[in-house]
Amino acid sequence: MRSTTTLFFLFCFLAPSALGCDASLLIDPRPGRPSEKSTGPNASVRGYEIIDEAKRLLEAACPRTVSCSDIVTLATRDSVALAGGPRFSVPTGRRDGLRSSPNDVNLPGPTIPVAASIQLFAAQGMNANDMVTLIGGGHSVGVVHCSLIQDRLADPAMDRSLNARLRNTCRAPNDPSVFLDQRTPFLVDNAIYGEIRRQRGVMRIDQNMGLDRSTRGIVSSFAQNNALFRKRFAQAMVKMGTIKVLTGRSGEIRRNCRVFNSGR
Ligand code: HEM
Structure with missing residues (x-):
């Protein structure tokens, strides 16, 4: 529960200029190309392996259909219910973003007024x-x-x-x-x-x-x-799960949640 809910919050709730629930947080940094994941506040987030495993199974069953963004959203819904919280349905159809930059991360600190x-x-x-x-x-x-x-x-x-x-x-x-x-x-x-x-x-x-x-x-x-x-x-x-989602032809359905399909 902890890891997926935190992930969901961080995932959807980046700076106003940033992209929202588009899975940009899942992109792995590479030499010379840092990503949102590399930044301090996000460094302690865990649970990425759970998302990888769900993606692996989904790609095997129905390739390029369920986005990484929807996987995190659904995992969060389930983890809330498993932790005794409310059961609720969430709309799906989100697509994954094409950008992940540490500059987009502007998370509030614990003493924010x-x-x-x-x-x-x-x-x-x-x-x-x-x-x-x-x-x-x-x-x-x-x-x-x-x-x-x-x-x-x-x-x-x-x-x-x-x-x-x-x-x-x-x-x-x-x-x-x-x-x-x-x-x-x-x-x-x-x-x-x-x-x-x-x-x-x-x-x-x-x-x-x-x-x-x-x-x-x-x-x-x-x-x-x-x-x-x-x-x-x-x-x-x-409502948080609708923040700046990509739908239709925007973005992509990533094959691997950690890398853009272009391999960039
Ligand atoms: C102004 C808003 C918020 C601030 C400043 C804030 C700040 C923090 C901080 C500083 C931690 C501890 C991190 C650590 O010690 O490594 C934390 C943990 C956590 N936050 Fe927030 N948070 C905010 C909003 C939210 C929201 C909206 C959610 C989810 C709906 C959320 C879910 C969590 C969870 C589940 C943890 C526990 C993580 C764990 O046990 O590993 N937070 N938050």
Whole structure:
């Protein structure tokens, strides 16, 4: 779940100027030709082998029919359901892009202010409700490296017992990771919103969504209502999956998700 959802987010959510859900993130860098994958924030993404395996089987059964972009989208849909999240259908028919440049990658950091994050999502056609749904739902599973939450470890407003526990874990060498949702770290559910309301958000942006006037009401409504969260998460994931997709004759259906068909 973790790897495919992160992949999906990174995959669809690059800088406003960039290309969206077009599988540009899957292209391997080569000597003299870096790709999106080479950039810092994307370097920790895992799960590419799962996509390779699905592509191999699909090419054997029905060559040049299912794009790498659709494979990631469908894998994400399935991994959300397997992690206890909502089941939903996603439209398919995406095609793979012909460009993958590190210059297109402009991912937000963990301490991005809420207003700036709202702007970033707005540039992709998503509103504040979509943003709270996607960040909270995405961070309802998975981990963050201690180096990225140093500001939270020093924050006196954080729940004291959680703060003490995280500080203890983060004292270990080699930058360990801690769960983003301390209550149900393997489930896509609304627990993280309750945690945020109790000052137990682990990442700065997560906690700030519970404090900022423009988003705290949305956090509360999800904390109280898992059915509402599930419905909105499914809708917002489908919406994220439509960001700047290529269809029709644009792009291509890659034979190998890691290389353009031209071999460039
Ligand atoms: C402003 C928006 C966001 C920011 C700043 C952000 C930032 C981060 C950071 C810094 C990490 C930890 C990376 C690490 O320690 O290696 C992370 C993890 C993660 N993020 Fe986000 N994220 C955002 C939105 C999203 C969205 C929209 C989703 C999915 C819908 C998502 C899904 C995930 C998942 C699943 C993980 C855990 C990865 C793992 O366990 O390996 N994030 N995010």
